[in-house]
Amino acid sequence: MFKKIDHVGIAVKNLDESIKVWEGLGFKVEEVEEVPDQKVRVAVIRVGESRIELLEATSEDSPIAKFIEKRGEGIHHLAIGVEDIEAKLEELKRKGYRLIDEKPRIGAGGAKIAFVHPKSVTGVLLELCERSE
Numbered sequence: 559m560f561k562k563i564d565h566v567g568i569a570v571k572n573l574d575e576s577i578k579v580w581e582g583l584g585f586k587v588e589e590v591e592e593v594p595d596q597k598v599r600v601a602v603i604r605v606g607e608s609r610i611e612l613l614e615a616t617s618e619d620s621p622i623a624k625f626i627e628k629r630g631e632g633i634h635h636l637a638i639g640v641e642d643i644e645a646k647l648e649e650l651k652r653k654g655y656r657l658i659d660e661k662p663r664i665g666a667g668g669a670k671i672a673f674v675h676p677k678s679v680t681g682v683l684l685e686l687c688e689r690s691e
């Protein structure tokens with residue numbers, strides 16, 4: 559059911575500056591994409607079969623803006639690749655996990671994504687991610 563660690567999301571204040579930092583480390587940003595539904599701009603770095611997502615808020619009410627206000631920059635979420643996101647959501651709902659998204663939404667790269675509340679996952683914001691690749 560779980561395919562791989564799809565990506566780690568990192569909340570940053572300024573995407574362009576953060577890209578310089580991460581590329582200085584030797585990483586390569588593959589693409590930068592805005593995801594209006596999530597009020598974020600994302601820089602995607604591939605690392606083997608996984609990705610790092612640098613996330614900048616595109617509005618004051620973005621979840622990233624609120625996160626940074628409260629906790630500063632840093633690791634924001636863990637995304638796991640799944641075969642069938644609807645089936646997984648059903649299962650977790652049945653088991654009593656607190657779902658932020660009952661139905662998947664469209665995320666970066668057109669993936670189907672859904673979040674599970676950190677209060678249900680030992681303090682980790684968990685993202686389920688189904689890609690058609």
Ligand SMILES: C[C@@H](C(=O)O)C(=O)SCCNC(=O)CCNC(=O)[C@H](O)C(C)(C)COP(=O)(O)OP(=O)(O)OC[C@H]1O[C@@H](n2cnc3c(N)ncnc32)[C@H](O)[C@@H]1OP(=O)(O)O
Nearest residue numbers: 567593596600621628634658665666671673676681682683
């Ligand atoms: C581009 C796309 C993609 O991959 O394709 C993305 O990733 S979009 C990535 C951006 N989109 C998202 O994050 C969407 C899902 N996130 C959300 O719906 C929200 O951010 C929530 C996770 C529900 C938190 O929102 P809320 O308004 O409740 O904020 P809050 O500060 O009151 O947080 C409530 C409690 O959760 C904790 N909390 C908040 N954000 C957290 C995080 N990222 N990791 C771990 N804990 C977190 C807070 O410390 C607080 O705990 P205490 O009460 O103990 O202090």
Ligand SMILES: [Co+2]
Nearest residue numbers: 567611637685
């Ligand atoms: Co993500």
